[in-house]
Amino acid sequence: MKKLLHIIATPRGDASSTLKVSGAFLVAFRQKHQGWTVDELDLTKEEIPSMTVKRVDGKYALLNGKDLSGEMKESWNEIVSQIERFTSADVYLISVPMWNFSIPYTLKHYMDVIIQPRYLFRYTANGPEGLLKDKKMVVITSRGGDYSSAEGKKMDFQEPYLRSAFGFVGITDITFINAEQMAYGEELQKKSIIASQEKARTLATQI
Template sequence: MKLLHINASPRGEKSNTERVAAAFLASLKEHHAHAQVDTVDLYNDDLPAIAGDNIEAKYTLMVGRPISRDHAESWAQIERAIEHFLSADAYLLATPMWNFSIPYALKYYIDCIIQPGYVFRYNEIGQAVPLVHGKKMIVVSSRGGDYSPGSPMNAFDFQEPYLRAIFGFIGVTDVEFITAQPMDITPEIREQALGVAIDRARMLASRPDWASVTADRLRVNPLGLKPQPLVDEPEGAL
C-alpha cells in the first residue's frame, strides 16, 4: 500500500497539524511495516502554473477538443502531478484551517490535479462521472476555535464540507477527519486537544483495513493517459 502525505502547512515541525500527522505516520509504520509513504510539501515543492499555456489546455479539454502541440510540454507538468496523485492507494492530507477554509497552497494543488478526462469526465448528458476509485483519505486538521457540530462556530466551517465535496467529486468518498480544536484558547486547552487528536490518529493508522487495497483500485484512469490526442491547433482557435 502506498500512502501520499500531502502537507499543506508552512510551519514545518512547529505545525500542530503536522504533529498529529506525524503520529499517524508513526503508528502506520508500526502496524503496517510494508506501507510506503511519499510526501508532497505544498510550500516547498514546485507546482505547475495554472495559467498561460496550461489554462488554455484545460479549457480546450473541457470543451472536448484535442490539446495543441504548442501546449503539450507545459501540460505534461500537470499530467505528472496528476499521475503522482493517482499512484497512491491512500492519502494523508494535513491542513490547518485558514479563514474558515483551506490554505491557498492546498487550493492551488487541488486546482492542479482536478482535471477533466483524468480524474473525472462528463457523460453524454453533461453529468460529472468520477474516475478515481478504491482510495482512502485521512484529513488531519487543526483549528484555532471550536467548529465542531453544535458549536456556535460550526456554520463557519467551510473546510470539511469543501474537502469532502471536491474529493468526493472525483470518487474519493472514504474520507475520515481528525480535527484538533480549539488550538488558540490556552496552552492547556491546546495540548489537551492535540492529545485527543494524536490518540485518534494512532488508532486509525493501526486499523487492519489500512493494509488492504480494494479491487476498485484497478478501475482508476490509467496513469499517463491523455484524454485527447495531440493535434496542431489552427490559428485563431479557442
C-alpha cells in the same frame, strides 16, 4: 507496492500542531503497513506548476473533448506529472490547518492543478463521474477555535469543501481528525493534540 501520499499544507514544520497529530498517524501507519511507500509532498517546499493561460486553454480543450498537441501539450505535461503522482497513491493523508475558516492557498492551488477532466473525472450522459474509486483519505486539521458545535459548523468551510471536491473525483471514504481550540490556551491546546493523536494512531491501524 502500495503507496500513501502525505500532502503537507502547513509551512510551520516542527512547530505545527497539525503535523504533531499527523506524525503520530504516520508512526502507527508505518508500523502496521511496513511494505508500503510513504511519499511526502510538502506544498510549501515543492514547486507546483501554475495554471498559466496556455495550461488553462489546455484544460478547456480537454473539457471540449479535444486532444492536446504542440506547445500546449508540452506545457500540460507538468500538470500531468502532478496528477500521476496523486493518482498513483492508494491512501491520502492531508495535513492542513484551518486558515480563515477554510484551507491555505497552497492546497487550493494544488487542487486546482490536479483536478482535471479525463484524469480525475469525466462528464457522461448522466452527469460528472469521479474516476478515483476505492481510495481512502485521512484529513488531519488544526483549528484555532471550536467548530464542533452547531454554530461552529456554520463557519467551517474547510471540511465541507474538501469532502465535496474530493468526493466529486470519486474519493468518498474520507475521515477527518480535527484538533480544535488551538488558540484557547496552552492547557486546552495540549489536551486537544493528545486526544487527536490517539484518534490518529487508532485510525492508522484500521486502514
